Amino acid sequence: EVQLVESGGGLVQPGGSLRLSCAASGFTFSHYWMNWVRQAPGKGLEWVANINQDGGEKYYVDSVKGRFTISRDNAKNSLYLQMNRLRADDTAVYFCARDASMVRGVITHWGQGTLVTVSS
């Protein structure tokens, strides 16, 4: 069974940093594109970033470019999101999500999410 378990969320002041982690199990982690998707309270889904199988390709939504960094450690079956210069509008539940096998652009599995609150 595919499992994605996020951790690292919490309360942080504006301008601060936070590192999210996602522990993956139940599949061969190194074979899949991985994503971070966020959802602000009461709002819709927003794709944040993704990374290819070996970490050589990374893409980000414009609003986080230069502030967030996605990375992965295939030996540890883990995905990360380093978030710097956090702003109030970064407040959201952050989901770790896995792409489909052999198909780009489709997310087949989601974690339960971790809440990031940016507030003074």
Add this chain to the structure above:
Amino acid sequence: SLELTQPPSMSVSPGQTATITCSGDNLGVRYTCWYQQKPGQSPVLVIYQDSKRPSGIPERFSGSNFGDTATLTISGTQAMDEADYYCQAWDTSTEYYVFGTGTKVTVL
């Protein structure tokens, strides 16, 4: 860049058909997915590549995509189908995964 627009809400009676639209410039040339999200839960993929259902998704869920509009149809809607629904497409020009604005479906 690609933007996907959905109606904010709709209501449907049990047993009737719910039709949810997703509009975007020339959307029909891209594959579209649909996700269901119930309160407090993570999204679940219900349609991918416009019209394919993942394993375990009931046959009452179907999809299409032509021109500027993708459509999710729920036939014989059940109370358990009450949820938020999001369309999503992959903008290959930017590599972005773009989500629609979401539609809240109420079954009453």
